[in-house]
Every structure is written in C-alpha cells, then in structure tokens.
Amino acid sequence: MEPHGGDQITRWICGSVADARLAMELDLGLASSFLVLAEEGHYGRAAARLHVTSPALTKRIRRLEQQLGVGLLQRGPAGVLRVTAAGLRFAEAAGPLLAHAEAARQAARQGPSRYTVRIGLPAGARPSLAGISLAKITHDLHRSYPEAHFTCRDIPFPELNQCLDDKTVDVLWTNVPVPNATVDSHPLNVDTALVGIVGARHRWAEAGSVDVGAFCDEPMLFNPAVSEEWMGPFLLADIRPRRDARLVETLASDYEHVLLSVDGGDTVTTSVASASLLLGPDLRVVTLTGAARMGFHAVRRRTDRRGAVLGLIEAFEAIPAGTLAQGRT
Numbered sequence: 109m110e111p112h113g114g115d116q117i118t119r120w121i122c123g124s125v126a127d128a129r130l131a132m133e134l135d136l137g138l139a140s141s142f143l144v145l146a147e148e149g150h151y152g153r154a155a156a157r158l159h160v161t162s163p164a165l166t167k168r169i170r171r172l173e174q175q176l177g178v179g180l181l182q183r184g185p186a187g188v189l190r191v192t193a194a195g196l197r198f199a200e201a202a203g204p205l206l207a208h209a210e211a212a213r214q215a216a217r218q219g220p221s222r223y224t225v226r227i228g229l230p231a232g233a234r235p236s237l238a239g240i241s242l243a244k245i246t247h248d249l250h251r252s253y254p255e256a257h258f259t260c261r262d263i264p265f266p267e268l269n270q271c272l273d274d275k276t277v278d279v280l281w282t283n284v285p286v287p288n289a290t291v292d293s294h295p296l297n298v299d300t301a302l303v304g305i306v307g308a309r310h311r312w313a314e315a316g317s318v319d320v321g322a323f324c325d326e327p328m329l330f331n332p333a334v335s336e337e338w339m340g341p342f343l344l345a346d347i348r349p350r351r352d353a354r355l356v357e358t359l360a361s362d363y364e365h366v367l368l369s370v371d372g373g374d375t376v377t378t379s380v381a382s383a384s385l386l387l388g389p390d391l392r393v394v395t396l397t398g399a400a401r402m403g404f405h406a407v408r409r410r411t412d413r414r415g416a417v418l419g420l421i422e423a424f425e426a427i428p429a430g431t432l433a434q435g436r437t
Contacts, residue, residue: 133175134175134176135171135172135175136205136206136209137168138168138169138171138172138175139172139198139202139205139206140206141154141158141165141168141169141172142168142169142172142180142195142198142199142202143199143202143203143206144157144158145165145169145181146191146195146199151165151166169181176194176198178192178194178195178198179192179194179195180192180194180195180198181195220255220415221255222255222256222257223255223256223257223414223416224256224257224258224259225256225257225258225259225278225279225414225416225417225420226259226260226261226276226277226278226279227242227246227258227259227260227261227277227278227279227280227281227420228260228261228263228268228271228272228276228277228279228280228281228282229260229261229262229263229281230262230263230265230268230281230282230283230362230363231262231263231264231265231361231362231363232262232362232363232364232366232386233262233281233363233383234260234262235385235386236363236379236380236382236383236385236386237281237382237432238382238385239382239431239432240298240427240431240432242260245420245423245424246258246420248423249416249419249420249423252415252416252419253415253416253419255416256414256415256416258416258420261276261277262362263276263277263280264361264362265331265333265334265338265360265361265362266331266333266334266361268280268282268286268334268335268338269286269287269288269335269337269338272286272288272290272291272407272408272409273288273290273291273409275409278408278409278412278417279406279407279408279417279420279421279424280406280407280408281404281405281406281424282338282404282405282407283338283341283380283402283403283404283405284337284338284340284341284405285337285405285407286337286405286407287335287337290409290410290411291407291408291409291410292407292408292409292410293405293406293407294405294406294407294408294421294424294425295403295404295405296403296404296405296406296424296425296427297425297427297428297429298403298404298427298428298429298431298432299401299402299403299404299429299432300380300381300382300401300402300432301380301381301395301396301399301401301402302341302342302344302378302379302380302381302396302399302400302401302402303378303379303380303381303383303384303393303394303395303396304318304323304376304377304378304393304394304395304396305367305370305376305377305378305379305383305387305391305392305393305394306370306376306391306392306394307370307371307372307373307374307390307391307392308372308389308390308391308392309372310374310376310392312392312394313392313394314392315394316394316395317394317395317396317397318394318395318396318397319396319397319398320344320347320396320397320398320399321347321348321398323344323376323378323394323396324344324347324348324353325354326354326374326375326376327354327355327356327374327375327376328343328344328353328354328355328356328375328376328377328378329355329356329358329360329366329369329370329375329376329377330342330343330353330355330356330357330358331357331358331359331360331361332357333359333361334361341400341402342377342378342379343355343378344378344396344399346400347399356375363379363383363386364386366379367386367387367388367391370391371388371390371391372390378396378399380402380432381393381432382432406420406421406424406425408421
C-alpha cells in the first residue's frame with residue numbers, strides 16, 4: 109500500500125537520520141508563505157498580506173519548489189490557477205510543522221521552568237552551621253540560576269537516611285556519607301572538633317578538657333531509631349566498641365531535645381564545637397582531648413542533575429577548610 113501523501117511529505121521535511129541521502133533543508137519562512145498563498149488563492153492578495161511584492165512572493169514559491177523537488181502550483185497570468193496535488197499534501201503536512209516550530213521558538217524564549225531546591229539539615233543544627241553563610245551561598249547561586257528558589261528544612265534525626273529517597277529534600281548536609289545506591293555523597297573540606305556536653309552540676313562541668321577515653325566511660329545518650337552510620341561518630345565509636353559503651357536511650361530527634369536530656373543529669377553527649385551556640389545556662393562544653401574531628405558531606409540523588417542542585421554541591425565543596433574551626437584542639 110502506498111503511504112498517505114501527508115505522511116510521505118512529512119518524511120521529506122524531517123529527513124532521515126539513518127540515511128543522510130534522504131536529508132533535506134526546508135525554509136520554514138517559505139513554507140509559511142506558501143500556506144498564505146494557498147489560502148488566498150491569488151498572488152496579489154497573498155503578497156499584500158505578507159507585505160511583499162508579487163514578484164518577491166513568486167521567487168519564494170519557486171525556491172520552495174526547488175527545495176521539495178515538486179511543483180506546488182499551476183500558474184496563470186492573473187494569479188494562482190490551482191494548487192497541485194503535491195501542494196495540497198504539502199500544505200496538510202506543513203501546517204502542524206509550522207505550529208510545532210512556533211511552539212519550540214516560544215519555549216526557547218520562555219527560559220527554564222522554575223523549581224525549588226530543598227536543603228536538608230539535621231534538625232536544630234542550623235545555628236551551629238552559621239559560619240558557612242547558607243544565605244549568602246544561595247543568594248549567589250540564585251544569580252546564576254534565577255529559575256531556582258532555595259529553602260532549608262530541618263530533618264528529624266531518624267529521617268536523615270531516607271529524606272532524599274522520599275524527596276523531602278534535594279541536597280542533604282550531614283556528617284557521614286548516606287549508604288544508599290541511589291545517592292551521591294560528596295565529601296566537603298570543612299570539619300570541626302567534637303566536644304562533650306555535660307550538665308552544669310556534672311563533675312566535669314568546670315574541667316575545661318577531658319581525655320576522650322575517659323569521657324567514653326560516662327553514660328552517653330543515643331537514639332535507637334537513628335542509623336548506625338549517623339549515630340556512630342557522636343557515640344565516639346572509633347574509641348571503643350559500641351557494646352562497651354554505657355548507652356542511655358532517648359527519643360530526641362533534634363538537638364534541642366538532646367540537650368534537654370543532658371540538662372541536670374549524669375548523662376553526657378557529644379556534639380560539634382559550634383553547637384556551643386545552642387547551650388543554655390545549665391549546660392557546659394568540655395574539650396575532648398584526642399577526639400577525631402567531625403567531617404561533613406553534601407548528598408544528592410544521583411539522577412538529580414538540575415543546574416542549581418549541582419551548583420549547590422559545588423558551592424559546598426568550595427567552602428574553605430577552616431570555616432568551622434571553632435574548638436580546634
């Protein structure tokens with residue numbers, strides 16, 4: 109069966125990707141002029157509508173016929189006599205083609221669609237990260253990616269590992285890589301000291317500094333709902349096996365409630381040095397001599413390659429190493 113005329117001319121217009129011999133160039137402006145001429149049925153009226161002279165319109169149609177390799181019109185001295193069968197098929201196929209071309213032009217002019225980049229931070233940690241100037245980072249990125257809006261979200265500790273998969277956030281700031289094959293964890297240059305947090309009546313409240321091994325002997329807070337990867341550094345798991353730790357369960361899922369669990373008792377916890385900004389009058393910071401420093405990672409979904417997301421990762425990677433240097437021992 110012979111292909112429909114409209115389908116055949118569409119293939120002529122689009123060309124063949126597989127066979128370069130079938131490729132062709134089509135001037136969409138000439139095609140548009142032909143459609144006006146076919147609609148008016150007269151060279152003079154069509155030329156006036158297109159704001160060109162009749163001879164100029166005649167040249168346009170001849171150029172189009174040369175491009176297509178077929179005759180589109182049967183001419184007479186007074187104007188168009190009739191559109192040929194090939195011309196009718198071309199007009200049928202060219203109308204949608206020109207509409208698609210106009211839609212593509214409009215899409216290019218509209219620019220990229222707007223979207224939001226959600227930055228996840230461990231709940232309550234934002235004040236302790238004030239030194240990295242998140243507001244300035246996102247402000248600078250917005251100039252490069254005006255289509256993007258940036259916002260921060262506090263993520264409860266038990267949700268840190270799944271918040272990317274759940275699409276609660278797009279970039280997660282955390283102290284450890286996320287063990288998930290669907291995400292990429294980018295190590296950052298910044299790190300900070302780990303410190304001990306004790307109550308104001310604790311025997312080490314005024315000690316100033318304590319050996320990290322001795323601190324490990326104290327009853328220490330942990331949340332069983334939080335992943336081992338995230339909890340381990342705060343439990344000083346690099347110093348002694350977890351089974352040897354004196355762990356006290358807490359359901360606290362943010363820094364504020366962790367600190368409330370320490371206030372006034374014998375239980376201790378650890379935190380980043382900059383967390384001293386969060387302490388009330390009934391808590392004290394103790395320098396942990398010999399403790400490892402806390403590093404950070406920026407984590408994103410592997411498939412999320414939006415410009416502002418990748419730009420945010422690069423901005424985090426560019427933060428100087430000493431930015432969170434408080435508490436260096």
